[in-house]
Amino acid sequence: MSEIQRPGALYQQVAAAIREAILSGEFTPDSLLPSEAQLMARYGVSRPTVRNAIAALRAEGLIDVRHGKGSFVRSDGQPALTLERRVSRTPDGRFVMPNGDVWDEAEEPSTYRTHTTKATGRLLQLDEEEALFGCDRLLIDAATGTRAMHRTLIPFEVAEAVPMLAEEPCKRPAAIYWVLTQAGHKLWWSETVRARMPLPDERTTLQLPDATPILHLVRVAHGTDDRPLILEELSVGADRAELSYRITADKQPTGRART
Helix, strand or coil, rough: CCCCCCCCHHHHHHHHHHCCCCCCCCCCCCCCCCHHHHHHHHHCCCHHHHHHHHHHHHHHHHEEEEEECCCCCCCCCCCEEEEECCCEEECCCCCEECCCEEEEEECEEEEEEECHHHHHHHHHCCCCCEEEEEEEEEEEEECCCCCEEEEEEEEEEHHCCCCCHHHHHCCCCCHHHHHHHHHHCCCCEEEEEECCCCHHHHHHCCCCCCCCCEEEEEEEECCHHHCCEEEEEEEEEEECEEEECCCCCCCCCCCCCCC
16 A cells, blocks of 8 residues: 655545656556556545545546546547648649648538627737628548537628628638639738637537647738738647648848948
8 A cells, every 4th residue: 555645635645646656657648547446445545535536637637537437547649630731732723721631521611790809800900890701610530530620700891802702701711712812812821829728618519538728720811911811710639639830941031232
């Protein structure tokens, strides 16, 4: 039996001991933890204490509880999916997304009207409450089961200038890019990524384990005079996907010759 002789609530002491066993490699990734009865005997504590310790470690993201199977050490393996975050063009001028053939639509896209918030207005260089077309998609990778939430936001003023977008605001991004270039825009993109904890509905929709953050990507397509045209958001579980970027060197602007 491992003696518990640390300050703090008893369940916290047990959680700390199990945590050390995980970090030291005694309990390896993907392995089944000892049963409640075995942990009770090992640490000389009651069943409620063991359950509270397991709940604490689950909240930390160190273990997964699989109903009917027990508690497992969280895997530290590679994500199931690598997303290449670049845009390519075909010889006929159409756009191709490197992972475009990965995603299937898990359900029909949802089209709606909405407005800018403080955050989306800043990215689109618009005031708050400006009118937008929105399109939400739930995507799934059939090979790995990875799920993602994708949102496209198109300002009304952009859709008015490009009527095809007003008629079909739920086109896939590559098709939207092509429509914008046909309207005379030369496109470039900016993208930011941050990790955050999911909202309850995001956790449910993406089917995430406890204590799992999401990767939240925001991409803005810019057109003539660097004007933001559309905004895309992609959310995916950080345990399921990693991002890959191709980076090329920009040309330095030519400086003035000294006289």
